[in-house]
Amino acid sequence: MNIYDISRRAGVSIATVSRVLNNSPHVSDVTRKKVLAVIEGCGYVPNAFARGLGLNTMQTIGLLCPDASDPYLSQALANLERSFRAHGYDCILSCTGKELSARVQGVELLRTRHVDGMVLMGSSFIEENDQDNDCIREAARAVPIILLNGSFLCENVYCVLCDDQQAACEATRYLIDSGRRRILYLYHSRNYSGRKKLAGYCEGLVSRGIPQDERLISFYGEDKSSIHRVRDHLLALDAAGVCFDAVLTSEDGLAMGAMKYAKERNLRVPEELSIIGYNNSAYCLCSEPEMTSVDNKLAVICDHIVATMMGVLDGREMPQKTVFTGELVLRGTTL
DSSP: OHHHHHHHHSOOOOOHHHHHTTTOOSSSSHHHHHHHHHHHHHHHOOOOOHTTTTTTOOOOOEEEETTTSSSHHHHHHHHHHHHHHTTTOEEEEOOOOOOOOHHHHHHHHHHTOOOOOEEEESSGGGGGSSSHHHHHHHHHTTTHHHEEEOOOOOEEEEEEEOOOHHHHHHHHHHHHHTTOOOOOOOOOOHHHHHHHHHHHHHHHHTTTTTOOOGGGEEEESSSOOOHHHHHHHHHHHHHTTTTOSEEEESSSSHHHHHHHHHTTTTTTTTOOHHHEESSSSSGGSSSSSEEEEEEOOOOHHHHHHHHHHHHHTTTTOOSSSSOOEEEEEOOTTOO
């Protein structure tokens, strides 16, 4: 049983069946009841393609994610899928990895599925070489695209993000104001968001008259989910003579590695070493003491992404860029 059978048995067009399935108001009550009776009698379960026939909509949003195992992105996925479903939209997920070629393929795959819109999760989708972003420009000619926590100026592309630079700056200032002077900044990504956080750290130092020490800016390029490797990275810095009394990280997983480092070195947290994470994830409640972190308003950002997509699909004028302010959530790893 498919949409064509329903159409034939109810004596209506395929477009009318689609309108009924999508709760369109442009169907008479008599026709709606007739179609629903046939659907119920046949036990028909519509698929996304069938629902889209005749309405120029698949009622489907494409979600592109570089790494669904990342705690931040997995939470974003859960928030977005739940909210889009509440608005009557299914989601198709494409996990692209970090390679440019795979991300291009992911965008093209969703285009062939005729999704109504796409959400690119993370600023890693925007390449520094502008020509490498042509696949996004091309896709945006067909459907609206929303970028989560990144910035990209392009028609039909909408950006919803946290002001990571300001948030990192405030976190740095807080550490300095609490008496820390040698703050190690540990980060994992050099994408748009990563660059903004690093800029915020440097801005915070300057604003409090603390000279910048390049040895206290440490890039960790290995598996960020391996907390013990992060610990070993910090131990290596320590062994090389890099002294620090605080660690500010670009994400909570790295901060957990800093907690393991403190335990290995028998350092009291926060008395001898202050630690601040970023994302305010579940990691923060798994440590002892519980971890101070920057709340980058992921839930609010996801809600706004869905509201923006719904507005665009309804033909309403929506802001092309929306920036939210992060908040430092104080717990036991800072003074």
